[in-house]
Amino acid sequence: MDHKEVFAALQSVCSEVILALNGSVSNSSNVDATDRLKGVMKQIQEHGRAVEPLITGFTTVYHHYDLDAQTPGNGYRTLVKVVQSCVIHIIQKARYIASNCTGAFFRMDHNVVEIEAYCSALCQLRALLYLAQIILNDNAHGQLYSQDEGGLRERFVQEYISMHKACFYGRCLGFQFSPSLRPFLQTVVISMVSFGENYKKQQTGIGMAALSFFTSGKYVVDPELRGKEFERITQNLDMQFWKTFWNVTESGLFSSLTRIASSVAQVNVTLTVPAEGLSLPLASDPNLSVAVNPPVAHWGPGPVNVRLISHTLRQGQDSAELLALSRPEGPQFSLPGSSNRQTAPLSPCLVIHFHGGGFVAQTSKSHENYLKSWSKDLNVPILSVDYSLAPEAPFPRAL
Structure with missing residues (x-):
């Protein structure tokens, strides 16, 4: 649906709700709620009138900020999509109310x-x-990032901090994601806020996780x-909190439980690749090659740790050359007989895989479960890179 049609529908359905509420007979207990609802609908209409010309402006220029014609994606496009998703959710909810x-x-x-919650989100x-309009106007045409290291960046940070998120x-x-993702996101956020409530108490990672489980109920019933x-x-806790939270999945108990529930992989071996450059032939033309250099930022060349997962044992995966690179965790072969x-x-x-964790936490060990499933379903081996983590290894070491 065109964004103009979306905003026209928003104005129309808000008017329908107000009209329906004016014609309804409310008991005394619902009068305040009815007045609140009519007030929110008027606020949404006002937000819609202000937002529509901004969206129109972005849709006329955001293609200039794509990587190329075949990759239509950038932050301005994403922001427009998120706004449209929010408006569509409001329209659906308002139609139900009407x-x-x-x-x-x-x-x-x-x-x-x-x-009211969606009205706040739209606000x-x-x-x-x-804020994006300011960045668009201040940056050079086609440039996503400011070339000025001064005031624009500081102003952006201050404006963002002042927002109510x-x-x-x-x-x-x-709301901007597929409905199938929302239960997972709710689980992550509830786990995080429960863990944060108990952070810095004298508990181990597992102890905090257990305590968080018992305090999570209030966050389920009170969004x-x-x-x-x-x-x-997100505004007050330090980097160590994020490391501790995400690394709970690295503990022995969690790892054991996930391994029990995961698919069996005949190869699950952790390797240390020496700090030497690699020359790899191109699939499109084996006569040409590309050089892959080891990480060098901050303190010079260093080895790279990786995890090789393969549902099926393939040629060369049990070779002496490969096993010589294995790390102390050791190779894990689930074979009927050696x-x-x-x-x-x-x-x-x-498949080359880079695990989550915001470049500050986790390793490939946290992601074994689904990587084993991927290897089985795709029938290909997977190499998961254990890149260096900040702040011990600052940017751009991981890259």
Whole structure:
């Protein structure tokens, strides 16, 4: 749907809700909620009128900031998509309210809180659009990043810090993603805020995880509290918190549990690649090659740790040359017998994987579970890179 049609629908459905509420007969207990709902609808209309010309402006120029014609993606496009997703959610919610607000089973208070949350999200997105407009105007044409190291960056940070971001982690969490992702995102955020509440108590990582489990209930039933706590954590807790939280999955207990539930991989070996340059032939033209140099930032060349996972044992994966690179964790071969191994031929493909963790936490060990499944489903080996982590290894060492 064209963005002009989306915003026209927003104005129309908000008017429908206001009209329906004006014609409904509310009991005394619902009068305040009804007035709140009408007020929110008027606020949404005002936000929509202000946001639409900004979206129009971005849609006319954001293609200039794509990597190339075949890669239509950049931050301005993403912001426009997020705003449109928010507006579409409001339209869907408002249509439900307009159709059901006179019903006997309509939960007025619940729906008011829901639509207020999305109104807050739209308000903050409006502020982000104004901020993006400043960056667009101040930067050179086609440049995503400012060439000026001075005031623009500081102004951007100050403006961003002043925003109220809690609404994005409460009732509106994950509205811009597929519905199938939202339960997972809720689990992550609830786990994080519960863990943050107990952070710095005299507990081990597993102890904090267990304590967090018992305190997570209030964040499940109170999305607003969850959003406020998440905002507090992201603004006030230090880097060590993020390392501790994400590295809980590296503990022996969690690793054992995930390995029990995961697919069996015949090869799961951790390797240390020496600090030597590699010359790899191009698949399109074997006569040409590309050089891959070891990381050198900050303190010179160094080895790279990787994890090789393969559902099927393939030619060369149990060779002496490969096993000589194995790390202390040691190779893990799940084979029926070492004397009569059946090896598959070389794979035509190799998946290169870089684990999550924001360049500050986790290793490939945290991601074994789904990597084993990928290797099985794709029938290819996977090489997961254990890149260097900040702040011990500052940017750009990991890259």
